[in-house]
Amino acid sequence: MVKVTFIEHSGTQHTVEAKPGDSLMQTAQNHSIPGIDADCGGACACATCHVFVADEWIARLPPVSGNEDAMLDVVEERRRGSRLSCQLHADASLDGIVVSLPASQR
Amino acid sequence: MSAEPIEETMRAFDHTAPAQMNDPYAMYEAFRTRCPVGRSGQHGGFFVVSRYESVKKVFEDYSTFSSTQGVGIPPHPYQMFPIDLDPPLQTKFRRVLNRRFTPEAVATKRDEIQRVIDALIDDFIETGSADLAAQLVRPLLPRIVLPLLGVPSEARQQMSEWIEYMTRGRATDMPGVIKAGEDITMFLGGLVARRRSAPPVDDVLGAMLEAQIDGRPFSDDEILRTLLIILFGGLDTTSAVMLESLLHLARHPQDKERLKSGATPWSLAIEELVRYTSPIQGLRRTVTQDTRIEGQDLKAGDWVFGLHGSANRDEAVFERAAQCVLERQPNPHVAFGSGAHICLGRNLARLEIEILLKTVLERFGDYEVAADFAPEYLVGEARGMKSLPVRFVPAQRSAWLDAKRRFTAEDTSSRP
Ligand code: HEM
Ligand code: FES
Numbered sequence A: 001m002v003k004v005t006f007i008e009h010s011g012t013q014h015t016v017e018a019k020p021g022d023s024l025m026q027t028a029q030n031h032s033i034p035g036i037d038a039d040c041g042g043a044c045a046c047a048t049c050h051v052f053v054a055d056e057w058i059a060r061l062p063p064v065s066g067n068e069d070a071m072l073d074v075v076e077e078r079r080r081g082s083r084l085s086c087q088l089h090a091d092a093s094l095d096g097i098v099v100s101l102p103a104s105q106r
Numbered sequence B: 001m002s003a004e005p006i007e008e009t010m011r012a013f014d015h016t017a018p019a020q021m022n023d024p025y026a027m028y029e030a031f032r033t034r035c036p037v038g039r040s041g042q043h044g045g046f047f048v049v050s051r052y053e054s055v056k057k058v059f060e061d062y063s064t065f066s067s068t069q070g071v072g073i074p075p076h077p078y079q080m081f082p083i084d085l086d087p088p089l090q091t092k093f094r095r096v097l098n099r100r101f102t103p104e105a106v107a108t109k110r111d112e113i114q115r116v117i118d119a120l121i122d123d124f125i126e127t128g129s130a131d132l133a134a135q136l137v138r139p140l141l142p143r144i145v146l147p148l149l150g151v152p153s154e155a156r157q158q159m160s161e162w163i164e165y166m167t168r169g170r171a172t173d174m175p176g177v178i179k180a181g182e183d184i185t186m187f188l189g190g191l192v193a194r195r196r197s198a199p200p201v202d203d204v205l206g207a208m209l210e211a212q213i214d215g216r217p218f219s220d221d222e223i224l225r226t227l228l229i230i231l232f233g234g235l236d237t238t239s240a241v242m243l244e245s246l247l248h249l250a251r252h253p254q255d256k257e258r259l260k261s262g263a264t265p266w267s268l269a270i271e272e273l274v275r276y277t278s279p280i281q282g283l284r285r286t287v288t289q290d291t292r293i294e295g296q297d298l299k300a301g302d303w304v305f306g307l308h309g310s311a312n313r314d315e316a317v318f319e320r321a322a323q324c325v326l327e328r329q330p331n332p333h334v335a336f337g338s339g340a341h342i343c344l345g346r347n348l349a350r351l352e353i354e355i356l357l358k359t360v361l362e363r364f365g366d367y368e369v370a371a372d373f374a375p376e377y378l379v380g381e382a383r384g385m386k387s388l389p390v391r392f393v394p395a396q397r398s399a400w401l402d403a404k405r406r407f408t409a410e411d412t413s414s415r416p
Helices: A024-030 A066-072 B006-012 B025-034 B052-060 B089-098 B103-107 B110-122 B132-149 B153-168 B174-196 B204-210 B220-251 B253-261 B266-277 B346-364 B399-408
Strands: A002-007 A013-018 A050-053 A082-084 A097-100 B037-040 B046-049 B129-131 B283-287 B291-293 B296-298 B303-306 B389-391
Touching: A002 A024, A013 A024, A066 A082, B006 B025, B006 B037, B046 B052, B052 B283, B052 B291, B052 B303, B089 B204, B089 B220, B103 B346, B110 B132, B110 B346, B129 B132, B132 B153, B132 B204, B132 B220, B132 B346, B153 B174, B153 B220, B174 B204, B174 B220, B204 B220, B220 B253, B220 B266, B220 B346, B253 B266, B253 B346, B266 B346
Parallel strands: A002 A097, B046 B303
Antiparallel strands: A002 A013, A050 A082, A050 A097, B037 B046, B129 B389, B283 B303, B291 B296
């Protein structure tokens, strides 16, 4: 199991177990964590699953693909650490990752 | 049909042909099992994709299956936004529109929807019979969607006629469709121009006038093409589900009872009624780069028609797929689409359907459909019942009902 911590915009923290292979978006949905809309269901096509990855984790993630980069350009408040959570898949190397959520995905 | 080789059936496939689409489900099953990707020779030729997994792939992989060449067959003469765009441009429109259509945002329309439904029912409830398509469902939806968009209600009748023409006439009267399109765009263009110089109003048009895209305001043309699809998208589709649901409940009294008693949650029932109806039977994408699906090679420029109506009956995903099982859960149907273009109005549609069905059950829940009634459908990308004649015990107009509702202060939670 892989531990993932989601921090809502309000500051509420949720530390949950992700199934290896699941995306962080799916993990959030499986645990009913509010704040990730994920309208497109993980097709990297809606930009409503935006998260901010904590600094120390940024470099440990797979690179941003062309599609993800284009979608991230659409979100409000893109910054260092901005990723689409449907494009990040849980595996042992991400055990302990911390991501926080923007004020709104809409 | 089984006598004919499947390739023949496939070559003749035409979603605009009433003879095929009045009841297309046996044909779809044959496609799924014997020809999951085939080629129709109609309308210039196009590939037809029928299995759930492949339909999802077509609608999710927008880099390979693009919407920018249009999503109808035959092509719609008028480009609309965001439906005829791909991400990321499409996403920029959705960011402005989505917040007007969240469950919370549409819930604020609940009282207004209730009022419109009650008023339409008042017009026939004392007579004991009605065509629920002509007298309730079709007049209802423009009364809700037009004010939400910002189109004045005086224009309602004219708008409804234009829309009817544009959605139905493409296969038969293209010049007429183009004329109706010109009329409607003239009208909406004038409206947008007037609103630019008027004080801001809290509706979809108002939101677009205030919003920015790529650091500049939306153009009149962009706004108009957006208003158009919201208009088109929300009428035939929602009315199809309402009518199919009303017919289903008339024929399945035990389902009606379970809804009335609360044994079946409305949220589950509505998803199932939407899956079972699948008002959008299929939509087109255009291949951008050579690819392969279910072993079939596709070339850049090919048209692909993904069948939502077939995907939603795929036994690989839905047990007893041909049956309407109101408590079905999970229900990963694709009736609202899948991927980037997932229906903007889905929360509004769910709310409208819920209020309509609840109100009918409350006010004339004993309605009956003749035993020999055989539904006929308007067909095309969207498929919906033409008429639904019913009889019921005449009841009173709604003045007394308002009072009763105030006392019972029912639950108003509508979240699916
Ligand atoms: C049960 C009712 C409805 C069904 C089954 C339905 C179905 C669909 C489907 C399948 C799509 C995807 C189109 C594509 O992939 O190209 C779609 C998109 C859309 N729908 Fe609906 N719809 C319904 C109700 C509504 C309502 C009530 C509205 C608005 C008032 C609406 C507005 C739209 C718009 C604007 C789009 C385009 C979204 C985009 O391209 O990003 N729909 N709908
Ligand atoms: S869920 Fe749509 S982009 Fe991630």
